[in-house]
Amino acid sequence: MKFTELPLSEEVLAGIEKAGYTDCTPVQETALPVSLASRDVMVQSKTGSGKTAVYLITILEKYSRNKSGAALIVSPTRELAVQIEEDARILSAGFPEYRIGCFYGGVGYKEQNAELSSGLNLYVGTPGRLLDFAKSNKLDFRCFDTVVLDEADRMFDMGFYPDVQSMFAQMRSSKERQTMLFSATLSTKVRNLAWQYMNEPEEIAVHPEEITVKKITQELFHVTKAEKFGLLLSILKKINPASCLIFTNTKDMAVEVAKRLVMNGYKAEYLMGDMPQSKRLKTLEKMKEGKLPYLVATDVAARGLQIDDLELVVNYDIPEDYESYVHRIGRTARAGKSGKAITLACEEYIYGLEPIENFIQMKIPVIWSDEVGLESVEDKSAGYHYHSRRPGSKRVEKRGEKRRNEKPKGAKTPNKAGQKSSDGKEYEKLSTMSLEERMAYYRKQYGGDGAKKAEHVDKAKKTYSQKKAQDMPKKKPQPSKPQSEAVRKTPSKPQEGQNAEYKSARKGLFARIKAKIFGEK
Numbered sequence: 001m002k003f004t005e006l007p008l009s010e011e012v013l014a015g016i017e018k019a020g021y022t023d024c025t026p027v028q029e030t031a032l033p034v035s036l037a038s039r040d041v042m043v044q045s046k047t048g049s050g051k052t053a054v055y056l057i058t059i060l061e062k063y064s065r066n067k068s069g070a071a072l073i074v075s076p077t078r079e080l081a082v083q084i085e086e087d088a089r090i091l092s093a094g095f096p097e098y099r100i101g102c103f104y105g106g107v108g109y110k111e112q113n114a115e116l117s118s119g120l121n122l123y124v125g126t127p128g129r130l131l132d133f134a135k136s137n138k139l140d141f142r143c144f145d146t147v148v149l150d151e152a153d154r155m156f157d158m159g160f161y162p163d164v165q166s167m168f169a170q171m172r173s174s175k176e177r178q179t180m181l182f183s184a185t186l187s188t189k190v191r192n193l194a195w196q197y198m199n200e201p202e203e204i205a206v207h208p209e210e211i212t213v214k215k216i217t218q219e220l221f222h223v224t225k226a227e228k229f230g231l232l233l234s235i236l237k238k239i240n241p242a243s244c245l246i247f248t249n250t251k252d253m254a255v256e257v258a259k260r261l262v263m264n265g266y267k268a269e270y271l272m273g274d275m276p277q278s279k280r281l282k283t284l285e286k287m288k289e290g291k292l293p294y295l296v297a298t299d300v301a302a303r304g305l306q307i308d309d310l311e312l313v314v315n316y317d318i319p320e321d322y323e324s325y326v327h328r329i330g331r332t333a334r335a336g337k338s339g340k341a342i343t344l345a346c347e348e349y350i351y352g353l354e355p356i357e358n359f360i361q362m363k364i365p366v367i368w369s370d371e372v373g374l375e376s377v378e379d380k381s382a383g384y385h386y387h388s389r390r391p392g393s394k395r396v397e398k399r400g401e402k403r404r405n406e407k408p409k410g411a412k413t414p415n416k417a418g419q420k421s422s423d424g425k426e427y428e429k430l431s432t433m434s435l436e437e438r439m440a441y442y443r444k445q446y447g448g449d450g451a452k453k454a455e456h457v458d459k460a461k462k463t464y465s466q467k468k469a470q471d472m473p474k475k476k477p478q479p480s481k482p483q484s485e486a487v488r489k490t491p492s493k494p495q496e497g498q499n500a501e502y503k504s505a506r507k508g509l510f511a512r513i514k515a516k517i518f519g520e521k
Helices: 010-019 026-035 051-066 078-091 110-118 127-135 152-157 161-169 188-197 225-239 251-263 277-288 322-329 350-360 435-446 451-471 485-489 499-518
Strands: 041-044 070-074 100-103 122-125 144-149 178-183 202-205 216-222 244-247 268-271 294-297 312-315 339-345 385-387 396-398
Touching: 010 051, 010 078, 026 041, 026 051, 026 202, 051 070, 051 078, 051 144, 051 178, 070 127, 078 100, 078 122, 078 277, 100 110, 100 127, 110 127, 122 127, 127 161, 152 161, 152 178, 152 188, 161 188, 178 188, 225 251, 225 312, 225 339, 251 268, 251 294, 251 385, 268 277, 312 322, 322 339, 322 350
Parallel strands: 041 178, 041 202, 070 122, 070 144, 100 122, 144 178, 216 339, 244 294, 244 312, 268 294, 312 339
Antiparallel strands: 385 396
16 A cells, blocks of 8 residues: 555655655555544564554544644654654654654753743653653643553563553543554553553554564574684675664673774774763764664664664674564664664673573574684774773673683684584584574583582682682781780689688678678668
C-alpha cells in the first residue's frame, strides 16, 4: 500500500514525501487505518519496522483536521526521544507553524523551561523529566488529547512503570483522549497498563514471531581473548565498512577498543550510559551524519538507536543476556535493508552463546579467518590497556606492559579440523558440530561449568591476601608510658608481708558495717 491511498491531507503527504516514504511497511499498512480513525491501538512490532511514522502521521493528521490540541510521546531513553523529535520535524514540514519540544534529563532546565512557556503542539520526553515539570506546575497532563507510549516493554524494564502510572493518573479519562502503545513484546505489565488506561484498544501484531531480521548475515569467529582485537582489525580491513557499530559488555572495554582503533588509524569514538548528555548527543549526531564511521558502545545504544544504512555490527563481546544479541544486531538491516553482524567468541563469554542460539532457534555459522581470506594486520596498539578510575584502583593507560588478559603460556585455543591440540587430539570443525557437541567441546576446552574460573579466582584471592600481608607494615611495639608516682605507690593487690594487716583492716570494716545495720557493738 502507498501512503497516497490513505485518507491523509496534502500537508501530511508533503511531510511524508520529504521523509522519502512512498510505500507503507507492514506495521504502517495494518495500524494506520485504525489509528487514523481515532481509535486506541496496542501494537506489537520489532524495532526498525516503521512504527514511529505510525503515531507521528496519526498525530499530524489529527492536527490538520482540528488545528488544535496537544500530543505527548513518552520514550524510555533520551536518545530515542531526540530521534523521535528529529523525525517529527521532518514529517511536519507541511505545517510551518507546528511547534515541537523535547524534554529529558541530564541537561539543564533553562532551555526546556523556555520551550514549555512558549506553547507547543507536540511534547516528546522521558518519564522522569516530564514528571519533574508536572510537579513544578509547568506541565499539565490534562491538556493532552493524544498520548503515545513508545518502547513500552523497555520502559518498564528500566523501572518506569510507576512513573507511567503516575502520568496517566493525572490525565483526562481514557474516553477523552486517544492512546497508542507500541512494544516489541506485550508482557503482563504492558497489557495491564492497556486494560487500565486505554479505551478498548485494538491489538495489532506484525510478525511478532520473527526474532531476528532475516536479511542480516550472521557470522561467528572463535578466538582467544588475547587475539580478539587483532582479529577485529583483520575483519575491518577486509570489509572496510562505511559505518560500523561495535558492542562491548563493559564500559572499560568500550573505551579501550575505541582508543586502540584510533591508534590504528580508524576514526572511532565510544558511547556509554554515564557520559554527559551533551557529549552523547554530539557523538550520535556525528555517527548519523556519516562523520563518524566507527562507534564502540555498551548496550545503552542497543535499543532505540536509529542509524540509517548501518553496514556492520560487531559483537566484540558475546552479550550475557541473550535478548541483547537480538537488539544489538537489529541496529543493521533496518526498514527491510540488508546488513551484516559478526560475533567474536572468546573464552570469557563463550557460555552466552548457547542461550542465544536457543533463543534465535538457529546455529550461528562459524567462519574461519583463512577461509575468508583475512590477512594478519599489524596492531599499533599492542600492549595497550585501559582501566577506569574507581575506588581502590588506579587508572592504567600504558603501552608495552603485560596485559591482564594476555594469553597465558600453554593456553589452548579452538582447533580447526585436521589440526591437533597440545594433548595430541584432533577436533572436528565447530561449524559442523551440533549445539550439544559444541557446548561439550567448550566445557572441555574452557574448564566446564566455571570450574577453572573458580579455581583462578580462588588462586587470585590467595595471592592477593599473601601480597597484602607482605606489604602490610609491621606494627612497632610502643614503649609503655611511665606510671605516676601515686600509681606506683598504690599496689593493686596486698603485697607479701602486708596480708595480716590487710585482713585485720577488712575484719574491722565488716564489724563496723554489721554494727551499723543490726545495732550490734
